Amino acid sequence: MITEAPRPDLIRLSFDDGNASDCDIALSRLLGQGMTADFFPLSGRIDHEGSLTAEQIQTLAAAGMGIGSHGVAHRDWRRLPRQELREELIRSRAELEAVCGMPVTEAAIPFGSYNGRVLRALRRAGYRVAYSSDRGRMNPGAFLRPRSSVRGDMQDKDFADLLRGELRLARRLRRGLGMTLRQVPGLR
Numbered sequence: 001m002i003t004e005a006p007r008p009d010l011i012r013l014s015f016d017d018g019n020a021s022d023c024d025i026a027l028s029r030l031l032g033q034g035m036t037a038d039f040f041p042l043s044g045r046i047d048h049e050g051s052l053t054a055e056q057i058q059t060l061a062a063a064g065m066g067i068g069s070h071g072v073a074h075r076d077w078r079r080l081p082r083q084e085l086r087e088e089l090i091r092s093r094a095e096l097e098a099v100c101g102m103p104v105t106e107a108a109i110p111f112g113s114y115n116g117r118v119l120r121a122l123r124r125a126g127y128r129v130a131y132s133s134d135r136g137r138m139n140p141g142a143f144l145r146p147r148s149s150v151r152g153d154m155q156d157k158d159f160a161d162l163l164r165g166e167l168r169l170a171r172r173l174r175r176g177l178g179m180t181l182r183q184v185p186g187l188r
């Protein structure tokens, strides 16, 4: 049970992959709580069954939700040759901008899988923010921002810790080291 209410102004929710439930379920709940969130649809799945339609993405944007890129086809950006990586970053953004009619400047990295080359490619392509899956608190001014996943099978205590942004010291150190090492050329 969550005994201490988290500060909603310190929590930012995001939804990856562009599932139809983003609009069918999440949107009305967010609006009901007076919250906004960021959505990162895969541009290659727009209008596919089970995924958001272009019209639904417009609805999300019109409701004040952020729209960002998660790439075209949910590929591991670390493993893509330079040209294909560029294509994932630039085409997905162009397709989303064409749908929602506003600039797309943020990206959520598929699988949270990045290295220094991926981050450089994101910056070169003009992105201003990249979300990973490194867990824990984010620095709202940073280019690379960690996120924590929420799963249906989580225990209440883990969820409460997550809402408070608390990571145990050992895990926090491991995360900081991991985020640094992932950006060192040649290590991954």
Ligand SMILES: [Zn+2]
Residues within 6 Å of the ligand: 016, 017, 070, 074, 110, 111
């Ligand atoms: Zn994803």
